[in-house]
Amino acid sequence: MWFFGSQNLVGATGGIAESQPVLCIKTNASVVSLRLSRYTGWQQHFPINLFMDKRLQDNSEKITHFGFEEVKWADKQQRVAEVFHSVAAKYDIMNDLMSFGIHRLWKKITIQKAGVKPGQKILDLAGGTGDLAYQFTQKVGEQGTVILSDINASMLDVGREKLTNRGCIGNIEYVQANAECLPFAENTFDCITISFGLRNVTDKDVALASMYRVLKPGGRLLVLEFSKPIMPLLSEIYDQYSFKILPFMGQLIAQDADSYRYLAESIRKHPDQEILKQMMLRAGFDKVEYQNMTGGVVALHMGVKY
Ligand SMILES: C[S@@+](CC[C@H](N)C(=O)[O-])C[C@H]1O[C@@H](n2cnc3c(N)ncnc32)[C@H](O)[C@@H]1O
Numbered sequence: 001m002w003f004f005g006s007q008n009l010v011g012a013t014g015g016i017a018e019s020q021p022v023l024c025i026k027t028n029a030s031v032v033s034l035r036l037s038r039y040t041g042w043q044q045h046f047p048i049n050l051f052m053d054k055r056l057q058d059n060s061e062k063i064t065h066f067g068f069e070e071v072k073w074a075d076k077q078q079r080v081a082e083v084f085h086s087v088a089a090k091y092d093i094m095n096d097l098m099s100f101g102i103h104r105l106w107k108k109i110t111i112q113k114a115g116v117k118p119g120q121k122i123l124d125l126a127g128g129t130g131d132l133a134y135q136f137t138q139k140v141g142e143q144g145t146v147i148l149s150d151i152n153a154s155m156l157d158v159g160r161e162k163l164t165n166r167g168c169i170g171n172i173e174y175v176q177a178n179a180e181c182l183p184f185a186e187n188t189f190d191c192i193t194i195s196f197g198l199r200n201v202t203d204k205d206v207a208l209a210s211m212y213r214v215l216k217p218g219g220r221l222l223v224l225e226f227s228k229p230i231m232p233l234l235s236e237i238y239d240q241y242s243f244k245i246l247p248f249m250g251q252l253i254a255q256d257a258d259s260y261r262y263l264a265e266s267i268r269k270h271p272d273q274e275i276l277k278q279m280m281l282r283a284g285f286d287k288v289e290y291q292n293m294t295g296g297v298v299a300l301h302m303g304v305k306y
Contacts, residue, residue, distance in 0.1 A: 067265030088154035126197020130159035208283035227299035
């Protein structure tokens with residue numbers, strides 16, 4: 001029903017036009033939030049059981065993983081939300097420190113591959129603090145629109161403040177939404193990106209299908225995500241680094257070792273390059289290909305909707 005509610009509402013109000021309300025999922029998982037797409041702060045809360053998603057009910061006994069821990073399907077979203085509420089304020093600095101700044105290069109390549117043009121409409125999904133969204137605003141110009149969307153209000157708040165301080169207004173909108181049930185009309189976007197977000201999503205197949213639905217024919221999806229290192233030696237060093245050093249750094253800088261332990265574990269549980277490619281094909285994407293970066297530590301998957 002979240003899906004039904006959001007689709008109808010957005011459809012009825014003409015999509016994502018400025019200052020029109022969109023129905024979103026509040027991270028708290030106990031409320032659904034209705035807020036203006038311009039992120040004015042105006043919002044209305046409804047008890048979530050009014051909109052309870054049948055999929056969630058059906059999956060309530062199903063088990064999934066949260067890092068290496070097994071959790072109920074219905075609980076994963078809340079656990080992920082707690083991680084990102086906790087790390088939001090220190091997210092950017094931790095990203096630079098943990099990756100030695102290399103995440104900037106991965107993102108730069110993603111922007112180049114996206115080939116976005118002036119006037120286009122772009123969705124940066126699970127966009128967090130807005131690194132990609134910011135670059136896209138520079139590409140689409142005044143006539144284009146970039147939607148920075150994330151399920152987590154804390155991450156979105158940090159992103160909005162950062163981009164506003166950089167003078168980024170006019171061609172950007174902020175939408176709090178779940179990647180599994182996107183509140184946009186079908187065939188809306190020229191390009192969708194999701195960077196380091198997909199592995200946190202509970203139902204990745206449903207999320208990919210939702211992205212496919214809102215992409216325009218001819219549009220492309222780019223998924224930037226941690227993947228499987230292709231060299232055994234690199235894999236060994238990477239394991240030591242992520243399981244020993246990352247939680248230590250997380251404790252030191254963000255006073256939160258657990259969230260960074262989750263980061264390392266969630267990467268190991270994420271589908272590898274080939275499996276993700278198959279998932280994208282299954283969701284309907286064509287011409288799916290991927291490019292390994294930093295020896296497969298990260299992979300950029302690209303697919304087109306025809
Ligand atoms: C590691 S951060 C990535 C942020 C940004 N894209 C980047 O590359 O720096 C992952 C983001 O995914 C978001 N996320 C997790 N589950 C989500 C979902 N189901 N729908 C939308 N966003 C989600 C989190 O709130 C978080 O902001």
